[in-house]
Amino acid sequence: MSASAGVTLALSKGRIFEESEALLAPLGLLPQADLDDRLLRLPSQADGVDLLVIRPSDVPPYVEHGAADFGIVGKDVLMEHDGTGLFEPLDLQIAQCRMVVAGLPDSGLDRLRRRPRIATKYPAIARAHFGRQGRQVEIIKLYGSMELAPLVGLADAIVDLVATGSTLRANGLIEFETIADISSRLVVNKAAMKTKHAALTHWIERFREVVTAEEPVA
């Protein structure tokens, strides 16, 4: 494939897409037409860049297997996926939040039963975190609304994302510990980095310029 080959960028739909728009707009990488739920593959405003708008958790497999050359996805999804098949050249500093352990105030981690039940959408991250602490846990995989689990006795604690903290507060939960700071990252297919080197390095550097320009002055 030539250096000027077209490239495909996989975007995480939902919250990350909304925050990506501020980076995509100055690069001319917004979709040509308004996002339509039925259109999953669409040209961007830039020549030679097509967009895929897919579920966040689908971005790593699409990019790893070369269906997209690069993508935008949360660090939480990358950590859960084991992103070893991907380059991660740039922190886009959008969709910022934290991965935390949380639960009811009277059930601090030290007071939990010997093998506490942890509800989470992120079993690999939770297992690795408690493994590092030498703590035995039982993981209950959920697909959403983790905050409900401690309230109904399904779990002793949760591993979930927190941004403002208002969802935890609304449910009477508190944070026990932070596992990681999370933001969205640019990820790149390793083979495409060679076969489409010129185009991909061009776009990575353009993204880097926009992120740097958007950085708040300390």
Ligand code: PRT
């Ligand atoms: O559809 P699918 O299940 O594949 O994805 P999704 O529904 O999880 O996608 P979406 O659009 O919610 O985006 C999720 C991505 O956004 C995550 O992978 C993170 O990288 C990023 N992100 C940033 C967040 C948050 N901030 C966040 N606050 N994802 C989820 N939340 C949740 C949080 O867990 C809480 O339940 O939002 C709720 C509100 O948070 P507070 O603390 O502000 O109340």
Ligand code: MG
């Ligand atoms: Mg969703």
